[in-house]
Amino acid sequence: MVSQIIEFIDLPDNEQHQMRALPPLHDVVRIMDRCAGAADRTLDLPPHVAALITSLLTRLQGGERIAILSQNLEMSADEVGAAVGLPAPLVRHRMNTGDLPSHDGGGEQRVHLKDVLALKRKIDTTQAALDELAEETETLIRDHGL
Numbered sequence: 001m002v003s004q005i006i007e008f009i010d011l012p013d014n015e016q017h018q019m020r021a022l023p024p025l026h027d028v029v030r031i032m033d034r035c036a037g038a039a040d041r042t043l044d045l046p047p048h049v050a051a052l053i054t055s056l057l058t059r060l061q062g063g064e065r066i067a068i069l070s071q072n073l074e075m076s077a078d079e080v081g082a083a084v085g086l087p088a089p090l091v092r093h094r095m096n097t098g099d100l101p102s103h104d105g106g107g108e109q110r111v112h113l114k115d116v117l118a119l120k121r122k123i124d125t126t127q128a129a130l131d132e133l134a135e136e137t138e139t140l141i142r143d144h145g146l
Helices: 013-020 047-061 077-084 088-097 113-144
Strands: 007-009 029-033 041-045 066-068 109-112
Touching (some): 029 047, 041 047, 047 066, 077 088, 077 109, 088 109, 109 113
Antiparallel strands (some): 007 066, 029 041
C-alpha cells in the first residue's frame, strides 16, 4: 500500500504554530490565486471541498502527517486488517462471504480502498450502536437494579 501513496504532506513545527492562529473555516471558502505577472483570481469552493480542507488543516495543525490516496488503491487482507483494526483472517472471511468485495490480484485477494472505507464506516456505526446499548444497559442496572 505504501508504494501506492501519491504524496505525504506534513508541516514543519514553525508552520504548525502559524496555522494554530488561523480562524476556523466556514461553509464557503474563498481562495485567491496570486501569480507574478498575472491578475489575481478568486474562487469560491463548494461546501464539501471546504469541509475537506478544514479536515486537512485540522490534522496538519495537530502535527499529523497526511497521505493522499486514490480510492482505487488495492490492498491485501493484511493491509486492510492494519487499516481497520481487524485480524487478517477475519478480513479474509469478510472477503469470502462478500461482506468486503474483493478480486484476485496476482495470486491473492485484493480490495479497493473505497470498499475498505465503506467497511470501516459500517464497523464504526455498529460499534457506536453497541456502545450506546451497553451504556443504556449499565444505566438500567444502576438505576433500576436489573
